[in-house]
Amino acid sequence: MINTLTDKKTSNYYYYLLAGLFLFSISILDVVLYSFFKINLTNFLPDILSLFLPLIIGFVGLHLIRIEYSGIKSIDLINKNINTNNFNAFLTLLIIFAIVKATPPSLSWMIFDANISGDSKEACTGTGACWTYVKVWFRRFMYGMYPNDLHWRINTAFILVIGLGFFGFFLKDNLKKYLALYYVIIYPIIAFLVIYYLISGGSFGLVWVETGAWGGLSLTFIVSFFCLIFCFPLGMILALGRRSNLPMIRYISVGYIEFWRGVPLITVLFMSSVMFPMFLPEDFFMDKLVRVIIAITLFEGAYCAEAIRGGLQSLPRGQYDAAKSLGMGYWKMHIFVILPQALKLVIPGICNTFLALVKDTPLIFVVGLAEIAGMLALAKTNPKWLGFAMEGYIFAAIIFWIICYAMSKYSYNLENKYKTER
Amino acid sequence: MNNKIKRYIPQILTLLFVIGVIGFFTLNAQVNMDNRGIDFGFGFLKQESSFDVQFSLIEYSGSHSYARAYLVGLLNTLLVSFISIIFCTILGVIIGVSRLSSNFLIRNSAAWYVEFFRNIPLLLQIFFWYYAALRALPLPEKAAPWFGVTYMTIKGYYIPSFIWNNLDIFLYSILAVIICILFISTYAKKLRETSGKQIPLFFISIGLLIVLPALSFLIGGVSLDFEIPVLKKLSQTSYTYEGGIGLPPELIALVLALSLYTSTFVAECVRAGIQGVSKGQKEAAASVGLTPNQILKLVIMPQALRIIIPPTTNQYLNLTKNSSLAAAIAYPDLVLVFAGTALMQTGKAIEIVSITMLTYLSISLAIAALMNWYNKKIEIKEK
Numbered sequence: 001m002i003n004t005l006t007d008k009k010t011s012n013y014y015y016y017l018l019a020g021l022f023l024f025s026i027s028i029l030d031v032v033l034y035s036f037f038k039i040n041l042t043n044f045l046p047d048i049l050s051l052f053l054p055l056i057i058g059f060v061g062l063h064l065i066r067i068e069y070s071g072i073k074s075i076d077l078i079n080k081n082i083n084t085n086n087f088n089a090f091l092t093l094l095i096i097f098a099i100v101k102a103t104p105p106s107l108s109w110m111i112f113d114a115n116i117s118g119d120s121k122e123a124c125t126g127t128g129a130c131w132t133y134v135k136v137w138f139r140r141f142m143y144g145m146y147p148n149d150l151h152w153r154i155n156t157a158f159i160l161v162i163g164l165g166f167f168g169f170f171l172k173d174n175l176k177k178y179l180a181l182y183y184v185i186i187y188p189i190i191a192f193l194v195i196y197y198l199i200s201g202g203s204f205g206l207v208w209v210e211t212g213a214w215g216g217l218s219l220t221f222i223v224s225f226f227c228l229i230f231c232f233p234l235g236m237i238l239a240l241g242r243r244s245n246l247p248m249i250r251y252i253s254v255g256y257i258e259f260w261r262g263v264p265l266i267t268v269l270f271m272s273s274v275m276f277p278m279f280l281p282e283d284f285f286m287d288k289l290v291r292v293i294i295a296i297t298l299f300e301g302a303y304c305a306e307a308i309r310g311g312l313q314s315l316p317r318g319q320y321d322a323a324k325s326l327g328m329g330y331w332k333m334h335i336f337v338i339l340p341q342a343l344k345l346v347i348p349g350i351c352n353t354f355l356a357l358v359k360d361t362p363l364i365f366v367v368g369l370a371e372i373a374g375m376l377a378l379a380k381t382n383p384k385w386l387g388f389a390m391e392g393y394i395f396a397a398i399i400f401w402i403i404c405y406a407m408s409k410y411s412y413n414l415e416n417k418y419k420t421e422r
Numbered sequence: 423m424n425n426k427i428k429r430y431i432p433q434i435l436t437l438l439f440v441i442g443v444i445g446f447f448t449l450n451a452q453v454n455m456d457n458r459g460i461d462f463g464f465g466f467l468k469q470e471s472s473f474d475v476q477f478s479l480i481e482y483s484g485s486h487s488y489a490r491a492y493l494v495g496l497l498n499t500l501l502v503s504f505i506s507i508i509f510c511t512i513l514g515v516i517i518g519v520s521r522l523s524s525n526f527l528i529r530n531s532a533a534w535y536v537e538f539f540r541n542i543p544l545l546l547q548i549f550f551w552y553y554a555a556l557r558a559l560p561l562p563e564k565a566a567p568w569f570g571v572t573y574m575t576i577k578g579y580y581i582p583s584f585i586w587n588n589l590d591i592f593l594y595s596i597l598a599v600i601i602c603i604l605f606i607s608t609y610a611k612k613l614r615e616t617s618g619k620q621i622p623l624f625f626i627s628i629g630l631l632i633v634l635p636a637l638s639f640l641i642g643g644v645s646l647d648f649e650i651p652v653l654k655k656l657s658q659t660s661y662t663y664e665g666g667i668g669l670p671p672e673l674i675a676l677v678l679a680l681s682l683y684t685s686t687f688v689a690e691c692v693r694a695g696i697q698g699v700s701k702g703q704k705e706a707a708a709s710v711g712l713t714p715n716q717i718l719k720l721v722i723m724p725q726a727l728r729i730i731i732p733p734t735t736n737q738y739l740n741l742t743k744n745s746s747l748a749a750a751i752a753y754p755d756l757v758l759v760f761a762g763t764a765l766m767q768t769g770k771a772i773e774i775v776s777i778t779m780l781t782y783l784s785i786s787l788a789i790a791a792l793m794n795w796y797n798k799k800i801e802i803k804e805k
Contacts, residue, residue, distance in 0.1 A: 081526035088525045095527045248433035252440055262786035263779045264743035270761050271779070274771040278454045279447040359543040366750055373545055380553065390554035397542045397550065404541035 013067055017075060020064030027058030028096065035101045055093055062089040121385055133388040134395045137379045141396070144215015144370050150207065154218050157198040161191045161225070188229040195222060211289040215370035217399065220361045223293060223371070228354050230297040235304025240334065242309055253305070260302035265360050268299045273367040292364050300357055307349030311342040351411030355404055372396050451772065466768050467492070473763050475754045477670050488764055495759035496781065502676050502755065503742040509681035510741065511734075514688025521693045532689070540686040545747055547683055552675035552751045559671075563653060563661040571650050573663060578670045580651035580663040587645045595638040602634075603627045672753035676745065684741045688734055695730030696722070728800050735793050739786055746782070756781060 031054050033039045040050065062083050070076055082092040113128025116135060124130035134141070143151050164187060199222070201208045214222070241253030260268075272295030273288065280286060315338060323333040362373040370378060376392045379385060455462060467489040474484050478494040479501060520532035539547070557576065560566075565575040573580040586592065603626075610623045638644045651666035699722050707721040708714075748755040749762060761778045765771060 081524075084524055088523075088528075092525060092527050095531055246429060246433050249436050252436060258787070258790075259783065262783040262790075264746040264757075264782055266746045266749060266757055267761060267775065267779050267782060270757070270765075271775050274765065275775045278451050278772060280454075281450050282453060282457065359541075362543050362545045363747070363750075365545070373543075373549065376549070389557065390550075393546060393550040393554050397546050400543055400546060401538070401541045404543075405537060408537075408541060 013070070016064045017067070017070060017072070020061045020066075021075075023057050023061030024065065025061075027054040027061060027093070028100075030054045030057075031097050031100050035104050054097065058093045059086075059089060062093070124388075129391050129394075130388050131391065133379075133385055133391050137375075137385070137392070140216060140379065141372055141375050141392075142216045143218050144375060145213040146209060146215065146218075147207075147213070150201075150209065153198050153201070153206065157195050158218070158221070160194050160198070164190055164194075184233065191225070191229065195226075211287050214289065216375050217372045219364075219369065219371040220358070223289075223296065223364060223369075224354070224358045224361050226293050227296045227300050227357055230293070231301040231304045232350070234297065234301035235308050236339075238301060238305035239308035239312060242305065243312055257302045257305050260299050261306070263299075265296070265299055265363055266366060268295050269363060269367045271295060288367070289369060292367060292369060296357070296360075296364075300353065303353050303356070304350065307353050308342070308346050310349055311344075311346035312338065314345055315342055348411045348415040351407065351414065355407050355411065358407070359400070359404060372399075460769060462772065464773055466770055466773070469768075471764065471767070473767065475759055477673070477754055488768070491764055492756070492760050492777070495754060495756035498753070498759070499742070499745055499748070499755040499757075502673060502680070502748065502753065503738075503745045505673075506677050506680035506684065506741055506745065507738050509677065510684040510688055510737075513681060513685035514734075515692055517685060517689035518692025519696070521689060522696055536686040536689055539682050544679060544683050544744055545750060547679040548675055548747055548751055551678045552672065556671045556675055561661070562663060571648070573651060575663075576671070577662065578668045579674055580666050580668050582648040582650045583665070583667045585647040585649055587647075588643050591642040592635060592638050592644045595634045595642065599630050599634045602630055670753070672748070672751050675751060676748050676753055680741055680745060684737055684744075687737045687740070691730050691733045691737065694733075695726040695728075698729040699725045732793055732797060735789060739789050742785060743782060 063086065065075055066079055066083055066085075066089070067075075070079075083089050109128045111128075113126040114131055115124045115126050115128070116131040117123055118132050119136050121130075121133075123132050139148065139151065143154055146154065167182075197203060198206070199209070199214070200211070238253050238257055241249050242257065244250050244253070269292060272291045276291050276295070277286070319337060319341065320333065323337040328337065362371060364371055365374040365377070368374075373396070376389075376396055379392055380389045451462075468487050470485055471488045471491045472484045473491070475482055475491065475494050477498065479497045480490075480494060482490055482494045517532045517535055520528045521536070523529050523532070559574055559576045562573070562575045562577055565573045568574055571582050606621075606626060607623055610621050613619050613621065639646075649665045651663035651668070653661055654664045655661055703721055703725065704717060707717040712720065745755060746757045749758040752758060756778060761774055765774045768774070
């Protein structure tokens with residue numbers, strides 16, 4: 001009996017396909033009905049059997065429709081992609097069932113049973129998530145303790161900085177040669193001034209807001225932005241130093257890079273908050289945020305140097321030789337020939353470094369700067385809003401996920417683009 | 423002459439600059455410490471620490487020294503790194519291989535797993551597990567047993583502990599097995615090279631691994647008891663488990679987050695490694711007449727491992743460094759115990775932060791040195 005069932009060399013494979021499809025769809029239907037509508041088609045069977053029945057039925061169904069070529073497009077597609085052998089069919093069923101089973105509870109928690117109306121804890125009556133909590137705390141998560149009526153300053157500063165970043169694309173062709181100069185030197189200075197005068201205030205009739213009040217996601221961006229623009233020149237110098245043929249410079253660069261790459265960021269932050277003040281002159285006070293930015297820049301500079309070194313190494317030797325044969329000196333060769341080519345190759349690497357930097361920035365929470373992780377911890381322990389840690393962390397995770405995913409896709413695309421150009 | 427000067431001047435200037443910066447900092451530190459009446463020195467390591475650590479692998483209490491506290495922290499760091507490395511390797515290999523599966527669903531689930539866990543900051547993941555997910559677990563008195571003898575509660579995971587009698591004999595038997603297997607594998611290799619005969623090395627090894635330790639139980643007087651955790655009432659409303667081993671929730675959250683996060687990177691390494699072996703190798707091996715198993719074992723894996731191992735070690739190193747995030751959820755690791763509590767008590771900022779950094783640095787450098795040696799060893803020797 002079994003032999004005739006599994007022997008598909010007969011010409012009437014059509015019946016097998018029909019039976020297989022029927023069994024497969026029954027098994028899926030059973031799971032869907034049970035997990036979405038709590039209807040159990042097989043409740044007349046003993047519990048343990050009714051649990052495994054869809055798996056068995058689906059497995060038999062997939063086994064029956066597995067055929068080399070049927071001529072029916074959708075079945076061939078199934079066979080080719082999810083049903084190549086018994087083991088694959090089994091895993092396919094497990095994954096389908098897991099997805100189907102997980103969908104209703106997560107959907108109902110996140111959407112159908114969730115609350116978003118109201119502005120206090122009492123509004124959350126459903127069994128699902130309490131998005132009211134996120135809604136009420138939204139401004140705090142974004143801007144920290146920054147005064148509510150001054151949030152426009154942070155927004156304006158960000159828009160300005162981003163706008164200036166795109167400025168380079170609109171330059172005329174005869175000005176394009178100054179692009180590198182603009183991005184490496186002029187842009188950081190302008191961005192610094194914009195952020196300093198707009199967000200800090202203190203002049204031009206703007207109220208002074210001390211850095212202790214900065215926080216939330218905007219602080220994450222400020223810290224990672226400054227660290228990126230400062231660590232880039234540092235990394236460039238270190239990368240050139242590491243490839244220098246002067247032994248003393250090389251040893252110092254290698255020592256620096258290996259030191260910072262060997263220690264965790266959290267100890268660097270501890271260093272910036274407890275050890276660094278000891279190293280400064282007595283009456284010299286430095287803001288905590290500035291210290292943290294310096295520490296992260298020193299740390300990230302080492303990673304940046306390694307990324308740039310990768311670009312320098314991937315240039316063919318001929319480029320160096322050609323530049324030298326034209327009588328160029330070390331600096332002339334690097335500024336006009338090597339770096340313009342190498343830096344283009346390095347952009348994806350820098351992008352990944354920046355991605356790592358953004359993901360590391362929440363750590364500044366451990367030295368008491370209230371960026372988004374810090375604000376979440378604050379909101380979570382607020383007596384009026386106890387018990388909503390889950391919503392807060394999921395919200396932050398979604399935001400970070402979107403940012404990091406977009407950046408990683410962007411850097412991946414860049415990598416592919418430059419791969420084909422060379 | 424001119425050339426020589428050109429070479430030396432930049433080097434001397436750089437050196438002077440570095441020495442100048444270090445000198446400036448040292449001078450400031452000297453002045454600052456004099457002003458605050460702190461003296462520099464490592465004598466505090468021998469003093470009594472007088473703080474308690476809630477989870478430690480070695481015996482520790484407030485009457486022990488700061489050096490002992492350092493050791494407690496270091497061991498806790500190594501423990502959490504070790505457990506996470508094991509889990510992230512298992513997960514990473516499974517996900518990495520799944521990403522190359524011919525099955526559309528498996529391939530895409532693995533890809534989404536990687537994209538999902540890689541793009542959320544590790545700190546948030548740790549917080550999520552610790553503050554959100556593990557807080558939803560039942561109280562000790564309401565916990566239902568897992569596998570009959572282990573209890574997952576809000577206060578931690580309670581598992582039975584082993585009580586060995588004559589543990590040393592058992593360890594000797596394991597040692598004997600290892601020596602036997604090494605000896606037999608050398609012999610098998612020799613036999614294969616001289617006469618072409620194959621002996622089933624794998625099954626012999628498994629057999630030895632079962633037989634000798636079993637003999638140590640039967641004859642050597644080794645015996646094994648379990649101490650099962652038992653619910654105990656502390657007061658009217660508070661319960662706990664006595665006996666067995668209690669793994670604190672901090673450890674569980676940390677291991678979960680670290681292994682899920684790092685497994686995505688390990689998976690990418692594994693995928694890159696397997697993809698790095700050219701298809702021609704597989705086809706060539708098949709055309710020589712090797713079986714699929716032999717192809718995997720003798721042709722694909724040795725080449726793939728050469729690509730996989732260096733970046734994976736790097737990920738292990740990152741994991742060990744990332745385990746310092748433990749401080750954020752108060753798991754007593756090196757950073758929390760030493761750079762946190764001990765620093766607060768002694769105020770020896772420079773000494774303690776330097777010791778902590780140097781510890782991590784030496785772990786990193788040791789592994790990097792090992793890796794360089796390994797890379798040199800497995801390098802394909804080309805002309």
